Amino acid sequence: MSVKVEVIEGGVPHQKIMIAGLVSTLVCLYLTYLNVLTNTEMFSFFGGLAVIAALIWGSHTIKVLCSYGIGTGVPSAGMIAFGSGVMAMLLATKFGVIAGIPAAPIVATILAAVIGFILGYVSNNILNMKIPAMVQALTEMSIVGALTLMGFSALITGGFTFAGLTTSKITVMGMTLLTHQNSFLGGCLIAVAFLLGAIAIQHPFNATLGPGWKQDRMLMLTAECGFLSMLAAAIMSFAFISIGSAVIALVIAVIGWLYTYQQYMVLSKRDAAAWLDSKPIPDVEGH
Amino acid sequence: MSAVAAKPQAGGAINPTAMGVGIVLLLILLALAWYISPGVGFMALIGIVIGGILIGFGTHFVPVGGAPAAMGQAPGIATGVAMLAAGAGLAGLFGGAWAAAAGQDLIVVVVSGGIGGGLMMAITCMMVNFVYVFGMGIPAASGKVAKDPITGDTQAEYKSQGTEGHGLPFVSFVGGVIGGILGGAGGTLIYVELLNLYQATLPAVMQITAAQVMPIAVSVAGMFAVGLFLVNAVLTAYNITGTIEGPHDPKFKRWPRSIVASAVASALCGLVAILIVVL
Numbered sequence: 001m002s003v004k005v006e007v008i009e010g011g012v013p014h015q016k017i018m019i020a021g022l023v024s025t026l027v028c029l030y031l032t033y034l035n036v037l038t039n040t041e042m043f044s045f046f047g048g049l050a051v052i053a054a055l056i057w058g059s060h061t062i063k064v065l066c067s068y069g070i071g072t073g074v075p076s077a078g079m080i081a082f083g084s085g086v087m088a089m090l091l092a093t094k095f096g097v098i099a100g101i102p103a104a105p106i107v108a109t110i111l112a113a114v115i116g117f118i119l120g121y122v123s124n125n126i127l128n129m130k131i132p133a134m135v136q137a138l139t140e141m142s143i144v145g146a147l148t149l150m151g152f153s154a155l156i157t158g159g160f161t162f163a164g165l166t167t168s169k170i171t172v173m174g175m176t177l178l179t180h181q182n183s184f185l186g187g188c189l190i191a192v193a194f195l196l197g198a199i200a201i202q203h204p205f206n207a208t209l210g211p212g213w214k215q216d217r218m219l220m221l222t223a224e225c226g227f228l229s230m231l232a233a234a235i236m237s238f239a240f241i242s243i244g245s246a247v248i249a250l251v252i253a254v255i256g257w258l259y260t261y262q263q264y265m266v267l268s269k270r271d272a273a274a275w276l277d278s279k280p281i282p283d284v285e286g287h
Numbered sequence: 288m289s290a291v292a293a294k295p296q297a298g299g300a301i302n303p304t305a306m307g308v309g310i311v312l313l314l315i316l317l318a319l320a321w322y323i324s325p326g327v328g329f330m331a332l333i334g335i336v337i338g339g340i341l342i343g344f345g346t347h348f349v350p351v352g353g354a355p356a357a358m359g360q361a362p363g364i365a366t367g368v369a370m371l372a373a374g375a376g377l378a379g380l381f382g383g384a385w386a387a388a389a390g391q392d393l394i395v396v397v398v399s400g401g402i403g404g405g406l407m408m409a410i411t412c413m414m415v416n417f418v419y420v421f422g423m424g425i426p427a428a429s430g431k432v433a434k435d436p437i438t439g440d441t442q443a444e445y446k447s448q449g450t451e452g453h454g455l456p457f458v459s460f461v462g463g464v465i466g467g468i469l470g471g472a473g474g475t476l477i478y479v480e481l482l483n484l485y486q487a488t489l490p491a492v493m494q495i496t497a498a499q500v501m502p503i504a505v506s507v508a509g510m511f512a513v514g515l516f517l518v519n520a521v522l523t524a525y526n527i528t529g530t531i532e533g534p535h536d537p538k539f540k541r542w543p544r545s546i547v548a549s550a551v552a553s554a555l556c557g558l559v560a561i562l563i564v565v566l
Binding site for chain 1: 300353502517525559566
């Protein structure tokens with residue numbers, strides 16, 4: 001269907017969210033290279049912030065796409081975003097330093113854009129969807145999927161090189177051994193990261209859509225979902241990075257989640273027709 | 288034009304130019320794979336494309352009802368195409384991966400994957416009908432055909448007014464099982480091709496032994512298989528635009544578009560998966 005069912009009334013235009021999302025995600029991903037420069041793992045939490053920036057951008061893209069009533073449900077958009085993004089992300093991890101600059105995030109962006117563009121062409125023209133926003137939306141979502149997974153891998157393991165994601169060190173009785181089984185890819189933690197991201201990206205619009213849709217409320221819910229995913233990923237990161245670094249990420253995730261949850265409740269009360277604080281089981285008084 | 292007056296434009300029509308572009312794109316991607324890795328990589332990509340086509344074609348058989356089915360106003364299983372296809376495909380993938388780990392050959396592995404997917408859909412369809420008949424109290428009736436093509440039972444007497452049918456008629460059940468078999472087999476084929484490719488090439492790329500590479504090969508091949516499965520399932524969902532009753536539904540005739548789309552998408556994503564070990 002090519003008629004837009006809902007229109008964006010007020011709020012920040014999508015173009016602005018897209019540019020802000022892309023730039024802040026890439027900046028956060030590059031900030032994780034501070035780990036390499038300072039030879040610590042303290043800056044892994046920037047990966048989590050990259051995840052949240054990418055998710056906020058992605059959930060607004062889903063809103064733009066799904067406003068056309070594609071008839072397949074909102075979650076399918078999140079699934080295709082990560083299905084195509086994981087390919088670009090894994091190939092991009094193979095690219096190290098090009099011309100003196102670490103290239104993986106840029107390569108992931110370009111590769112995901114190419115994959116998303118072709119998938120957009122396929123669905124819009126071959127499958128005859130004829131939705132004006134389709135090609136751009138699938139391109140954006142593929143980039144979001146790739147960068148989100150990259151952010152998760154930085155948060156959990158401290159970096160996103162292919163060698164770093166496939167190896168880890170374990171200490172057995174004072175000896176340091178190189179292992180492949182306990183790594184981000186070898187232990188298939190990427191599957192957990194995949195669904196943590198996919199659920200966080202598709203849930204906000206699915207939960208807030210309808211006549212009372214408000215942009216700030218949806219984006220606040222996205223941030224809340226993002227911080228919740230970051231919390232789970234930060235707990236997983238204890239297995240890979242030093243305890244101090246993992247605690248920093250965990251504390252940031254907890255504080256961010258509490259703040260965004262509280263803000264989301266405020267916005268929900270603002271948009272609700274009426275608000276009644278009730279108890280789960282009403283007290284029955286003297287009868 | 289208001290939203291109410293809008294007619295769905297994504298009809299059954301085939302866009303010949305786009306189909307041509309799609310086939311040319313497919314040939315270009317295959318040629319690229321041939322150029323960068325003429326032996327093992329190219330054969331793996333052929334397997335991936337066949338697997339993707341199986342998923343895309345198989346998903347058309349699955350009776351998808353969506354939200355109307357949850358309210359008993361349309362036949363089918365009450366969820367979206369992507370979720371159902373992913374469920375059947377992943378169940379099949381587990382079956383196939385188990386057979387692959389036991390060292391079986393390709394045919395056995397792919398057939399076990401198909402059985403896993405078909406079994407999952409058979410159980411789902413049966414339990415859905417249990418809930419419909421005994422929980423919601425509605426009979427199974429198709430709204431798209433007058434008679435069930437397999438059993439010959441008439442449908443109109445059981446169909447409530449104002450609905451498109453409800454429950455899961457026999458033909459939809461059979462369609463669901465066929466769809467699960469095709470989807471599970473396709474997903475497993477993708478997984479096995481990638482697993483064999485990674486097992487053969489990753490030790491040399493990463494300078495480690497074959498035993499050490501095993502967890503990475505399994506994990507990456509599985510992740511790519513899941514990713515490819517989701518891409519193919521969502522593209523098919525876009526082709527069906529929402530709900531389908533099964534092989535007797537008029538929307539089933541749209542499958543040629545889906546085959547081309549799945550082939551292009553699988554070739555593209557498969558090429559990326561192969562590049563990981565070639566670059």
